[in-house]
Amino acid sequence: MLRRLRFPVQASRGRRYPEASHPYRTEFQRDRDRLVHARAFRRLENKTQVFTPGLSDHFRNRLTHTIEVTQISRTVAVTLGLDEDLTEALALGHDIGHPPFAHAGEEELDRQMRRHGAMFEHNLHALRIVESFEQRYARFPGLNLTFEVREGIVKHSKDLPADEDSLLGEYLPGLRPPLEAQLIDLADEVAYNTADLDDAHSAGIIATEEIAAAVPRFAEIDDAIQTQFPGAAARVKFYEALRVLIDSLVSGLIEGTARAAAEAGVESPEAVREFPERLARFTPEAKRTSIELKRFLHAAVYHSPPLAAERERHAAMIGRLFEFYMRHPERLPESSYELAETQPVHQVVCDYIAGMTDGYFERTYLQAIG
Ligand code: MG
Secondary structure: OHHOOOOOOOHOEEEEOOOOOOOOOOHHHHHHHHOOOOOHHHHHHHHHHOOOOOOOOOOHHHHHHHHHHHHHHHHHHHHHHOOHHHHHHHHHHHHOOOOOOOOHHHHHHHHHOOOOOOOOHHHHHHHHHHOOOOHHOOOOOOOOOOOOOHHHHHHHOOOOOOOOOHHHHHOOOOOOOHHHHHHHHHHHHHHHHHHHHHHHHHOOOOOOOHHHHOOOHHHHHHHHHHHHOOOOHHHHHHHHHHHHHHHHHHHHHHHHHHHHHHHOOOOOOOHHHOOOOOOOOHHHHHHHHHHHHHHHHHHHHHHHHHHHHHHHHHHHHHHHHHHHHHHHHHOHHHHHHHHHOOOOOHHHHHHHHHHHOOHHHHHHHHHHHO
């Protein structure tokens, strides 16, 4: 469909440290494999997505969420004729910069960093992970990923302004990333909106009727399922409806992107970069549904009393551990403590905490603060 807009792997700007090519894997396939073998990738298993484990064995964690995003992204990329390997690498890496305890963790680290005139953002942290924290190669620091994968990590959820003059200046500020990177953010949205419905429904926080009342498209789907399978168990009917919902959002992303590209008259991957707006888009109908889902989840789930209480507790714990290490940097692990000779302490503390899994955080907190 959009084969003409596919980012050609031969056109990659390559790696920071040149390497010989591989006999049968493309550069983007190698990047995908490097991400899967990274320690930061394995830590996703013990990082909260939305629901902390305990109540159920079936909640998503950041690893299973990442797998869902990857499958959706690959379906979209392959149907549109884009580069599946670049898409897959970006989807697998899209959350590796997430700190423990999901958004509570990210917001609190950012709040702490701002007190020191700095900031925390998970995409930038992901870049630091793949550029330096992963130490797996004798000849260079980090994973030495291709330019396009690093660019996608920085830009998958937002573009860089044309006057960006930070360290990120090398990532083509003012230009859009390739379509393969643009679609990750929307695939992520499909994955988390529908997965959060599922997890909240199984946790008993929301009922099918409430979703139907807030999201007309879901009501329509649910009606059809009720007519088609009147005798099926309520839980199975919910899954049937959820599956149709995911399918309609993914189809909306494929169609919306194909349509936007056609209307823009964009004919090459270079023109994708230069076009003033992103071309990965939902159809207007799918976009409306996605917005309604988000609005509903915010009100009924993310800000529901049990989740709000958890979030506050976790944010307070992150804040306390951060302040503890600022007062006692000597209690940091030796490898981090050494870094504090050449970097501001708050940066070292932030990087150390951001890398933790939920479980490691809890153990460290208990030892440090009790
Ligand atoms: Mg995500």
